[in-house]
Amino acid sequence: MxxxxxxxxxxxxxxxxxxxxxxxxxxxxxxxxxxxxxxxxxxxxxxxxxxxxxxxxxxxxxxxxxxxxxxxxxxxxxLSIQEIQSDVEQSLEIEKETIRARDFLAMHFSSIGIRHELPEIFFVENFPAPLEKSGHVAITFDKSDEREFGITPGIYFRKNSTRPYLSVLTLCHEYIHVVLNRFDDGSIGTPLEEGIAVLYGELYLFSKLFDSNLSLTAYSFNRIATRNIKGLDAYLDYARLALPLALSGGTRPFEEILLSGRERLGQSEANLWANHFPHQLTYDGNDDSFVRSAIFATSVLGKTNFSTPEACWLMNFIKPEISFEELSAHSGLSMEGTKRAVDALSGTPRLVISNDEKVVHSICKQVSHPSQLRFQIPEDLSPLGSTR
Structure with missing residues (x-):
């Protein structure tokens, strides 16, 4: 049975x-x-x-x-959740899925004019030295690593960390580094590069492989699952640094940077840190699902210490001044589960509980970046990928 x-x-x-x-x-x-x-x-x-x-x-x-x-x-x-190593059959299927995704990403970048060598994908028990003790799920090595350490360039995944969908999500992130490494100019990744890898890689590229709702779901669960890993909170800060690029032009600013390389990346990052972006950003309406996903990823998930998956699930149904009864009906959660989830979310920048038992949905009009850059999100732009 x-x-x-x-x-x-x-x-x-x-x-x-x-x-x-x-x-x-x-x-x-x-x-x-x-x-x-x-x-x-x-x-x-x-x-x-x-x-x-x-x-x-x-x-x-x-x-x-x-x-x-x-x-x-x-x-x-x-019951306490313990990691269980994937069985052989499942691992092989995940590896095949990841290879197929790599081939799709290569075609995508070729279609926007970015020519690059197809990266090799490796599934290993341990990363090559000197990073064999790294706690990362995946690492991208380039030609400079080959010259210095004798490591074959490519994207390396730890076998005991492969997961359905989430390994592809990680691939979408790492592929941004592959694209920028194609110049082999000795430059290294910066906070903005990591921010682009989160927003354009994990959210946009993954949504092209699957869809925007699954992209947000995978991103959310991955963020929650890794919330206790030291140092990973920095990636949320990097994503917030990159968010004004999305607000100013959807995916276009990201693709312009990826086409030009790290010199253009450095200029853009200097502008962000120096607060050269206007306080009031307007958005032309293209790629709106991507922008909504980017806002969602950099605002709601700023707090990742809530303990229930109900809270993550409920995010998909919150809209301005929705009652607990409506939330319960739309999400399928019980009233008790709905109130528990709202309570877990109440410390985020987007939620306030009003006196008449309604959930007031704030659009995060002011969001602070690591650089103290502040920007205004357009009033008509919902942070959620979809609501019901």
Whole structure:
């Protein structure tokens, strides 16, 4: 029973959507739950969730809401989540998925005039020296690393860190470094380069591979999953530094920098740090889903210490002055779960609870960058990729 249930669960999650970043820990929780329950009712309850999820093929939001609101969430809260190394079959599928994504990204950059060598992809137990003890999921090595350390250039992934969808998300980030490394001019990455890798790489490129909603979901879960890793909060600051580029022209400023190389990158970064951007930024309307995603990623996820996946899920449904009842109905969460999620989000810059029990949705009119640069977000631009 457990084996067939596990395979059913894997199929429902892997083929339809990302949930909790990695299903392996949840499968372990479910098996423990089944062992403890010793109850046909418990088994039927869990099995019904999988059936429900598989029937919602194509309607990922409804499927995730149903799962979050019921037994799987209780299991995830009651038991500590431990990383479980992916099995061989799953790892091979992830590697194939990552290679296919690399080929797509190469075609994308060629289509906008960026010619570069196709990077090799390596899946390794440990990174090459001198970075063998690095805690990163992936590292890009270039020709300067080959000259200095004898490392073959390419993108290296740690095998025990590969995950469905999230490995592709990481690839989209690392590919920005590949594009800028093509000049082999001895320059190194800067905060703005990392910001571009987050916004243009993780959000925009990933959305072209899948879609904008899945892009935000994968980004959100990845951000939450890595919130305790030392130093990774800096990437949020880098993304905020790059956000004015998105507001001033969608994807165009990013692509101009990537076409020109790190000299242009350095000039743009100097302008940002020197506060040369106007306080009031206007936006021409192109790539609006990308810009909304960028605002979402740099505002709401500034606080990543909330503990429930409900909070992350609820972000997709918040809009100006929506009641708790409406939020509950739209998200599929219970009233208790909705209020718990709102409470977890209440410390973010976008949410205020009003006296009449409504969630007031603030658009983050002022957002501070590491450079103390401040900008105004257009009034008609919603921070969310979609609302219902």
């Amino acid at each position: 457990q084996k067939s249930f596990e395979h059913y669960l894997r199929a429902a999650f892997y083929r339809n959507f990302v949930s909790f970043g990695d299903i392996n820990p949840l499968i372990k929780h479910i098996q423990v739950f089944l062992d403890q329950e010793q109850s046909s009712n418990g088994i039927r309850s869990l099995a019904s969730l999988v059936v429900e999820a598989s029937k919602n093929r194509g309607d990922t939001e409804k499927a995730i809401a149903n799962l979050l609101n019921r037994t799987l969430l209780q299991i995830a809260e009651q």
